[in-house]
Amino acid sequence: MQVQFDILRSDRQTKEQYVQSILYECADDSETVATALTKINADSAVRDLHGNPVSAIAWECSCLQKKCGACAMLIDGRPRLACDAMLKEFRKKHISLSPLKKFPVVCDLIVDRSILYENLKVIGVWLKKEAERSEKHDDMAYEGSRCLQCGCCLEVCPNFYAGGSFAGMSAFVPTARLLSELPDTQKKELFEAYRAHIYEGCGKSLACRKICPAGIDIDGLLVNSNAMAVWKRVKR
Amino acid sequence: MERINIIGAGLAGLSAAITLARGGVGCNLISLQHSERAQSVLAEGGINAALDTMGQQDTFWEHYKDTMTGGGQLADADAVYGLTKHAPDIVRWLTALGVPFHMEQGRLILRNFGGQKKKRTAYAKSSTGKMIVSALIDEARKYEAAGVIERYPHHEFIRLLVDGENGKKSCKGVRIRDTYSGELYDFSGMVILASGGMNGIFPGMTTGTVQNSGDVTATVFAQGVTLSNLEMLQYHPTTIGISGKRCLVTEAARGEGGRLYILRDGAPWYFMEEKYPELKNLMPRDVVSREMYFAARREDCGGQVYLDMTGLSDEIWKKKLSDLREELRRYLGIDPAKEPIPVEPGIHYFMGGIDVDVYHRTNIQNLYAAGECTSQYHGANRLGGNSMLGAIYGGKVAAEHIMSAAGAYFPKEMQKTGAAPAGNSDASERIAVMTDGKAPVLCTVSAEPLTEEASPDFIMRLSKILSDGLGIVRSGQRLQKALYDVQEVEAEAKNLREKNRTALAGAMLRSAMMRTESRGAHYREDYPEKDETLRKKLTASCQEGTVSLNFRQLCDEPEATANDCDLQ
Numbered sequence: 001m002q003v004q005f006d007i008l009r010s011d012r013q014t015k016e017q018y019v020q021s022i023l024y025e026c027a028d029d030s031e032t033v034a035t036a037l038t039k040i041n042a043d044s045a046v047r048d049l050h051g052n053p054v055s056a057i058a059w060e061c062s063c064l065q066k067k068c069g070a071c072a073m074l075i076d077g078r079p080r081l082a083c084d085a086m087l088k089e090f091r092k093k094h095i096s097l098s099p100l101k102k103f104p105v106v107c108d109l110i111v112d113r114s115i116l117y118e119n120l121k122v123i124g125v126w127l128k129k130e131a132e133r134s135e136k137h138d139d140m141a142y143e144g145s146r147c148l149q150c151g152c153c154l155e156v157c158p159n160f161y162a163g164g165s166f167a168g169m170s171a172f173v174p175t176a177r178l179l180s181e182l183p184d185t186q187k188k189e190l191f192e193a194y195r196a197h198i199y200e201g202c203g204k205s206l207a208c209r210k211i212c213p214a215g216i217d218i219d220g221l222l223v224n225s226n227a228m229a230v231w232k233r234v235k236r
Numbered sequence: 237m238e239r240i241n242i243i244g245a246g247l248a249g250l251s252a253a254i255t256l257a258r259g260g261v262g263c264n265l266i267s268l269q270h271s272e273r274a275q276s277v278l279a280e281g282g283i284n285a286a287l288d289t290m291g292q293q294d295t296f297w298e299h300y301k302d303t304m305t306g307g308g309q310l311a312d313a314d315a316v317y318g319l320t321k322h323a324p325d326i327v328r329w330l331t332a333l334g335v336p337f338h339m340e341q342g343r344l345i346l347r348n349f350g351g352q353k354k355k356r357t358a359y360a361k362s363s364t365g366k367m368i369v370s371a372l373i374d375e376a377r378k379y380e381a382a383g384v385i386e387r388y389p390h391h392e393f394i395r396l397l398v399d400g401e402n403g404k405k406s407c408k409g410v411r412i413r414d415t416y417s418g419e420l421y422d423f424s425g426m427v428i429l430a431s432g433g434m435n436g437i438f439p440g441m442t443t444g445t446v447q448n449s450g451d452v453t454a455t456v457f458a459q460g461v462t463l464s465n466l467e468m469l470q471y472h473p474t475t476i477g478i479s480g481k482r483c484l485v486t487e488a489a490r491g492e493g494g495r496l497y498i499l500r501d502g503a504p505w506y507f508m509e510e511k512y513p514e515l516k517n518l519m520p521r522d523v524v525s526r527e528m529y530f531a532a533r534r535e536d537c538g539g540q541v542y543l544d545m546t547g548l549s550d551e552i553w554k555k556k557l558s559d560l561r562e563e564l565r566r567y568l569g570i571d572p573a574k575e576p577i578p579v580e581p582g583i584h585y586f587m588g589g590i591d592v593d594v595y596h597r598t599n600i601q602n603l604y605a606a607g608e609c610t611s612q613y614h615g616a617n618r619l620g621g622n623s624m625l626g627a628i629y630g631g632k633v634a635a636e637h638i639m640s641a642a643g644a645y646f647p648k649e650m651q652k653t654g655a656a657p658a659g660n661s662d663a664s665e666r667i668a669v670m671t672d673g674k675a676p677v678l679c680t681v682s683a684e685p686l687t688e689e690a691s692p693d694f695i696m697r698l699s700k701i702l703s704d705g706l707g708i709v710r711s712g713q714r715l716q717k718a719l720y721d722v723q724e725v726e727a728e729a730k731n732l733r734e735k736n737r738t739a740l741a742g743a744m745l746r747s748a749m750m751r752t753e754s755r756g757a758h759y760r761e762d763y764p765e766k767d768e769t770l771r772k773k774l775t776a777s778c779q780e781g782t783v784s785l786n787f788r789q790l791c792d793e794p795e796a797t798a799n800d801c802d803l804q
Contacts, residue, residue, distance in 0.1 A: 012418070030478065030479045031479050032479045032480070034479070034480060035479045035480045038480060041692065042692035042693070042696075044691075044693070060269065060273075061446060061447075062269055062273040062274075062275075062445040062446060062447045063273070063275070063277070063278055063445045063446075064445075064446065064478075064479075064480050064481045065278070065478065065481065065483055065563075067277055067278055067366065068272060068273040068274075068277055068278075068445065069272055069273065070269055070273045083479075083480075086479075106416045107416075110416075112416065117270070117387075120377060121377060121380065121381050124381070125374055125377060126374045126375060126377045126378035126381075127333065127334060127374065127375065127378075128378075130332045131331070131332060131333060131334030133331070133334070133336070133339065135339060135340075135341075135342075138336050138339070141334060141336040142336045142360060142361070142363075142367065145335075145336065145360075145366065145367045145370035145371065146363070146366065146370075147272075147370075148272055149270065149272045174370065174374060177334065177370070177374075178334075178374070181334040
């Protein structure tokens with residue numbers, strides 16, 4: 001099977017963007033966008049559609065099995081992990097690849113996702129006291145520990161923008177872990193941060209739910225967190 | 237005290253950073269990518285500790301013995317003693333940090349794992365690594381916000397800054413590169429390497445991550461850091477091929493009741509159960525992989541080994557292995573609850589690496605190492621459930637030794653759980669938080685040859701040679717051929733990284749050549765027996781480009797005291 005990648009590339013210094021198209025012969029059905037990028041970069045003879053040499057395409061990857069979130073990018077306009085996008089899914093022969101749009105571009109498909117980590121600091125996502133395990137909240141603690149910090153949820157969120165007060169679901173998920181584990185007497189500050197940076201900003205479009213590569217049960221976590229921090233239905 | 241520079245932000249690096257921060261010592265946490273991308277998140281089955289919550293009268297001494305036996309008696313006994321003794325404290329600490337280990341009615345549930353006679357492995361489904369990393373990331377963030385831990389993500393290790401002659405070398409700092417801007421920086425101060433295994437030497441053939449390229453180990457080897465046990469590669473028995481890599485099927489699949497079989501004359505033959513009636517499918521990984529290798533090559537057998545999990549209860553699938561089931565459905569299109577899955581051994585762990593002592597010191601002064609980049613706790617074969625333990629404990633020991641050697645104060649509870657040696661640790665005054673160490677210096681060297689990466693072509697050629705020589709079953713003849721091929725490739729190395737990788741590859745092959753016996757993961761068909769005179773650590777060092785190998789005497793095994801054998 002042959003596919004054409006239309007890759008939005010950029011110059012590291014000037015940041016000027018341009019599209020480079022490359023024909024790619026895919027060896028077998030299970031190949032992913034990540035495999036294709038690896039092979040294109042390993043092939044020194046590869047040329048683009050105009051016969052120009054292709055310099056190494058900058059992209060980030062690590063685990064190649066959708067457990068680390070490194071390779072998030074826009075694939076045919078949809079934010080997803082390159083290691084999770086099998087070429088056979090794409091009926092058409094053109095696949096566009098571009099960097100996520102809500103983060104500053106570093107080079108080609110690499111973006112600077114520092115804002116993810118900054119927002120976690122703003123909310124103060126860390127335990128101030130020893131965790132208090134309760135089997136009732138175990139699922140919430142587990143689910144809240146699963147976020148990859150890939151940034152896909154922010155990309156589709158109608159409410160998130162860098163510098164805004166809404167921290168996004170990537171900050172919410174680890175917060176939910178703490179909500180499920182902090183002793184009740186220690187939750188006040190976290191409740192306030194939750195209301196200010198998550199609850200008040202989230203428009204409940206839940207576009208994040210569908211796009212999350214880890215399939216995290218975001219609405220389940222939200223229901224529980226709102227019950228604790230907003231509606232106070234949980235005995236405190 | 238200057239900030240400590242930690243290379244790598246996986247479990248070993250995080251553990252070292254948090255330990256230093258708790259003691260009031262600042263550090264730079266330097267990594268190619270953020271901790272969420274570290275290989276530690278891929279660890280699945282669990283973490284071992286003799287917590288004895290299952291009513292089996294388990295003790296840390298038994299954990300110690302299982303680790304030593306599983307490792308072919310080649311691990312450092314004094315280090316393993318510390319590791320297993322402090323394992324329960326590590327797991328209690330992780331629980332306090334909120335790791336959602338599986339519990340029932342307030343009791344921590346432990347599962348069976350390979351090479352261990354008692355249930356000893358704490359877990360969270362088969363995503364234990366991800367759960368632990370998430371908790372440590374949050375803990376580290378507390379100190380990042382306070383400025384004690386300074387993170388440098390997207391920064392690549394280039395080289396150590398080393399002073400002094402051979403034998404008296406001292407580490408003065410580290411040169412790193414910001415991969416976003418391309419700028420080089422020199423950081424002064426002590427260094428802890430926590431840079432992971434050498435997957436990049438075997439691209440596409442391991443279960444690990446691609447960012448663990450092996451370049452850090454190759455570079456420091458060329459700079460004079462001694463490595464050891466390089467011939468010891470772990471082939472995990474159950475992996476499946478997915479695009480671009482091997483994907484692990486956790487040992488917990490067998491711990492929870494999965495069975496290995498092959499078709500012999502058309503009927504399933506449960507070869508592990510027949511040959512090893514006590515531990516059956518849960519023999520140490522080296523044994524299982526080797527049995528699979530031989531079974532697959534028998535004329536009366538079908539060639540493909542299967543893992544049968546169809547006998548597992550719905551409850552086990554739901555509560556303990558739901559994530560594994562989903563993964564296998566996706567990658568193989570098979571529901572493992574309904575059909576056996578085809579599995580093959582794949583490279584999973586490097587028992588060999590940077591040689592460290594019981595305090596995680598390398599042969600170079602002021603240079604420490606912890607985690608998979610080191611060689612220490614696992615000897616000739618690592619037990620499942622001991623890797624995360626070794627990484628967390630190792631990072632902690634390195635950090636504590638740095639603090640105690642510097643006379644820094646650290647809190648009582650850490651002294652209790654750490655293996656810190658006597659030092660000025662009872663200093664009554666807590667030292668000031670070190671946030672004002674020397675700032676990194678923008679490095680203006682005109683040429684830094686190590687910034688040029690090895691070419692994919694070169695890496696592939698080298699890995700083909702290595703995998704021919706360092707398979708599950710090895711022979712002097714094949715190793716000789718591989719060594720010859722490496723010399724040929726060496727002549728074509730175009731840059732320093734390629735040269736360093738070749739030197740490392742040569743040292744791996746020569747180590748396997750020199751170990752004329754079979755022990756743990758190292759199996760020689762021309763020397764199929766264990767040779768007790770070779771129960772020694774095989775070290776490799778590189779001086780001025782010349783590699784030398786030596787067998788070194790292991791330390792004496794500690795004797796069990798009455799106290800050690802008591803239940804905790």
